Amino acid sequence: MPKNSSAYYALQVRTADASSIRYLYLKSHTDFSEKVGAPLFVAGLGVSYDESVLTELFEIFGAVSQVALHQDKTSALVVFASPSSLKKALRTAAESKALTVAFKEPTETFGLKDWVEQHKAKTPGNRVLQQQLDEWMAQWEAQESQRQAAAATDAADEGWTVVTKQRGRKKNTDSGGTSVGSVAGAVAAAAKSRKSPKQLLDFYRFQARDRRRDNVLELQQQFEQDKKKIAEWKASRRFKPY
Structure with a gap:
């Protein structure tokens, strides 16, 4: 399990069917331009985490007045209506308590894992490559036989007797x-x-x-x-x- 640091706290989030576990990294955001509520910086978001999911998740600690996703959608700013809700969220992460959410993580691959899968698809392995080469060679030999037969027919039509080895x-x-x-x-x-x-x-x-x-x-x-x-x-x- 990731350790908490002086800057971030790791909050463990589990799906309802326990099929996946994700760690969100929480930090109190003191440089929030709008002096309204208590802002919390959240990093390590999954692709399925949008504003509604984050609102539902952090409303466990108190009322959420605003959620703003970063452009890369891997981090967000969650603004609580009360500073006590912010402290409760940080305390839960510091005590290594886990939260359970109702939604499921997507099964399709993204990011680096998706690139690895694409690379594997492009390089299927020696056995598949050998099979493809055998099929290509068989097709080429069939075409070559047809070409030679057509050439022999043309030569015979012109009066030549083809001498074959x-x-x-x-x-x-x-x-x-x-x-x-x-x-x-x-x-x-x-x-x-x-x-x-x-x-x-x-x-x-x-x-x-x-x-x-x-x-x-x-x-x-x-x-x-x-x-x-x-x-x-x-x-x-x-x-x-x-």
């Missing part, structure tokens, strides 16, 4: 390390016809890549033609491999 297999690459896939002949021919004859060969990286691709296509076409010739020779019995 599979476990236990390697990509087909040429001597330059370029991935090779089958390309529709009509698409490749159209792309080749659109090239400007004034372009410098192998000036850009994509030109060298396209040239290697065209070479592969020519080899594939030559291979198909050779297969047809061999088939024709076999049919005419002109093909004698031995």
